[in-house]
Each structure stands twice: as structure tokens, then as C-alpha cells.
Amino acid sequence: MSYDTIAQRFAERAFTAEDESEFLGFNSDRSRVHVHYWPGNYGARTPGGPSWAIYSYGFHFPIAIPISNKHGEFWLFNGARYSPSTTNHQGIVRSALQYGDPKQRPILTIPFPALEAAGLSHRGYSTIRPLDITDDQTVVVPHQTTEYGKAPLHAEHGDDGVYRWNTHEHYLGGAVFEATTRPLGAKRNKTVRYVSGFDNAEPARTRPYFLATLPDRKASTVDEALEALKPPVVVDAETEGRRVVRQGDIFAVPVDLDTRTLKRMEKATYTKSKWDSSDYLHRGVAFLLGTNHAATEVVEVPGEGTFARGTLRHAPNHRNPDHVRQTLGKAWHRILRNTVPLDRNTGEIRAWSFVGGGD
Numbered sequence: 073m074s075y076d077t078i079a080q081r082f083a084e085r086a087f088t089a090e091d092e093s094e095f096l097g098f099n100s101d102r103s104r105v106h107v108h109y110w111p112g113n114y115g116a117r118t119p120g121g122p123s124w125a126i127y128s129y130g131f132h133f134p135i136a137i138p139i140s141n142k143h144g145e146f147w148l149f150n151g152a153r154y155s156p157s158t159t160n161h162q163g164i165v166r167s168a169l170q171y172g173d174p175k176q177r178p179i180l181t182i183p184f185p186a187l188e189a190a191g192l193s194h195r196g197y198s199t200i201r202p203l204d205i206t207d208d209q210t211v212v213v214p215h216q217t218t219e220y221g222k223a224p225l226h227a228e229h230g231d232d233g234v235y236r237w238n239t240h241e242h243y244l245g246g247a248v249f250e251a252t253t254r255p256l257g258a259k260r261n262k263t264v265r266y267v268s269g270f271d272n273a274e275p276a277r278t279r280p281y282f283l284a285t286l287p288d289r290k291a292s293t294v295d296e297a298l299e300a301l302k303p304p305v306v307v308d309a310e311t312e313g314r315r316v317v318r319q320g321d322i323f324a325v326p327v328d329l330d331t332r333t334l335k336r337m338e339k340a341t342y343t344k345s346k347w348d349s350s351d352y353l354h355r356g357v358a359f360l361l362g363t364n365h366a367a368t369e370v371v372e373v374p375g376e377g378t379f380a381r382g383t384l385r386h387a388p389n390h391r392n393p394d395h396v397r398q399t400l401g402k403a404w405h406r407i408l409r410n411t412v413p414l415d416r417n418t419g420e421i422r423a424w425s426f427v428g429g430g431d
Contacts, residue, residue, distance in 0.1 A: 083172035128161040152183035199252035206245035246294035267297035284423035324405035
């Protein structure tokens with residue numbers, strides 16, 4: 073049986089099927105797309121009733137799960153990347169859900185590793201409630217080279233000797249959803265809202281995927297959620313027309329302070345970064361607010377805040393940066409982190425980013 077047929081039957085029957093024979097797609101050697109019980113048999117139809125997932129090759133990669141709860145029915149689709157063949161399976165299943173589901177249920181696409189990083193276990197998936205799902209994006213990425221051997225055959229050769237061509241990058245649409253979890257050490261469950269998407273401030277080919285906990289449950293659309301991640305100082309600055317620079321979860325707001333004034337503030341500490349490309353621990357670098365973001369010059373003033381100028385860099389240990397450099401210039405900027413809440417147990421920000429982690 074073809075992948076397409078299995079996926080089509082899954083789209084038509086996953087919310088009502090009693091037995092996997094209704095899909096006729098289970099293959100014991102896991103050598104193709106197949107349908108099988110989702111661990112725990114929950115999520116679809118009635119609590120404790122049959123629940124199914126469609127997998128790529130083996131149980132290590134579920135592609136989609138039908139979710140039915142008190143809020144309604146929808147498809148939870150795994151947006152993680154794994155391999156070219158699994159990407160092909162995902163495309164087949166996505167198309168089947170979009171065009172083969174008789175009820176046209178919404179499709180919430182989230183990389184499952186991001187849900188797991190957020191502490192949403194398999195059982196937690198059944199508590200998810202989609203609030204807003206925006207359309208996927210296809211971004212045109214221009215390329216150019218002067219070397220013939222590096223240009224594809226369809227590249228245009230200009231009079232200036234430059235070969236130019238475009239490729240297309242596919243990105244998931246944004247989403248806002250809520251789910252019920254029990255944080256580590258907590259005695260009660262808590263319903264939390266999340267925003268999911270790609271960082272559009274980064275170049276098209278390297279945009280990191282992110283999943284972030286929202287500070288409250290007020291935002292119900294992606295646009296509202298992104299605004300909710302901005303501190304009040306940032307919102308005020310944008311309203312006044314000032315240029316605010318953002319790099320990942322860090323905002324830089326220009327201030328009317330000079331170096332002498334900042335250094336003379338009580339208990340002010342000044343640090344100038346010493347960049348060493350061979351030092352993967354980034355010793356001698358002035359990091360900002362306990363994050364992996366750093367700046368050329370930094371002044372920290374207790375009770376007043378953190379200020380920086382020069383260049384913003386993302387400098388994680390032992391891996392490539394997720395964000396391109398941002399120029400602040402000679403003017404000093406107040407540095408603020410977004411409003412994503414911190415984990416009460418670890419003190420870490422409750423947001424998760426993956427470069428290449430979503431499709």
C-alpha cells in the first residue's frame with residue numbers, strides 16, 4: 073500500500089477508528105509510514121479510548137496525532153526535521169490532513185522536541201488548546217557567486233560576471249496555544265499559554281525556531297503574543313519612534329547617557345569585551361543579563377540596569393550562534409530581556425530555540 077493511501081485513510085478515520093486494521097498501513101518491520109497506537113491510548117475520541125498516531129518508519133518519529141478534548145478536535149503535527157525521507161513522509165501526511173480530512177480540522181504544527189523541552193509529556197498533548205494558527209511562509213532567498221562551479225545550472229549569468237539564482241525556504245506559520253502542565257516541584261497543574269514561530273528578524277536561511285511561554289493568558293493571537301513579549305520600556309520607545317534593536321530575547325533601547333555619566337554612577341562596573349575566535353568558552357566577553365548575548369562595551373549599574381554599545385553578538389559555548397550580529401553604534405542602549413517568565417526551579421528563561429529544528 074502506498075504512503076499516500078495510508079495517510080489518506082489516517083486523515084479520514086483517525087478520530088473514529090477502533091482497530092488499526094481500518095488503516096491497513098501497519099508494517100511490523102517499520103519500513104514505511106504506518107499507523108499505530110499513540111502511547112497511553114488517549115487524546116482522541118473519549119478519554120481512555122483508542123488514539124492513533126501516524127509514524128515515519130519507527131516509533132521514534134510520530135508525524136501526526138488526532139487530539140480530541142473539551143475544547144474540540146484538531147491535528148497535532150510534528151514540525152521537527154529528521155531526514156529527507158521523513159520530510160517526504162511529513163509532506164504526504166500534511167497534504168492528506170489538509171485535503172483529506174472530511175471535517176477540515178485545524179492543524180497545529182509544533183516540533184515535538186520543543187514540546188518535550190517545555191515539559192509537555194505525551195499525556196500533556198491531550199490538554200493542548202490551539203488559539204491561533206497563521207499560514208506557513210515561503211521565503212525567497214537570493215544567492216550569487218562569481219565562481220561558475222558553485223552556481224546551479226539555472227543561475228543567470230549577468231553582464232557583471234556574477235551568477236544569480238533564488239531558492240525557497242519553507243517556514244511554519246506562527247501559533248498560540250495553551251496547555252496544562254505541572255511544573256517540577258509544583259503540587260498543582262497550571263494552564264500556560266505559549267507562542268510558537270520563527271524569528272523573522274534573522275536571515276531567511278538561518279532563522280531559528282522558538283517556543284516561548286507567555287507572561288500571562290491574555291494574548292490569543294500571534295501578533296498579540298509577540299507584543300506581549302516586549303517589556304513596557306520597549307513598547308514606549310517604539311511608540312515614540314525610537315529605533316529599538318532586538319537580538320533573540322534581548323532588546324536594546326537607546327538612552328541619552330554618555331560614557332562618563334554611566335561610569336560615574338554608584339557601583340557601576342564597566343567591561344569591554346575581548347573577542348577571541350579560538351576561545352569557545354568566550355572568556356573575557358561581556359555577557360548581558362545572564363544570557364549568551366554579549367556586547368562590545370557594557371556598563372552594569374545596580375538598581376539602574378545594564379547598558380551596552382558597539383556590537384551585539386550571540387556567543388553560546390561550543391556551538392555556532394543562532395543570531396546575526398546587530399550594530400548599536402556609539403550610542404549607549406539600555407538592555408532588557410523579553411517578558412518570558414523564568415523557571416522557578418532553575419532560574420532559566422522558559423523559552424526554547426532550535427536552529428533547523430522546525431520545517
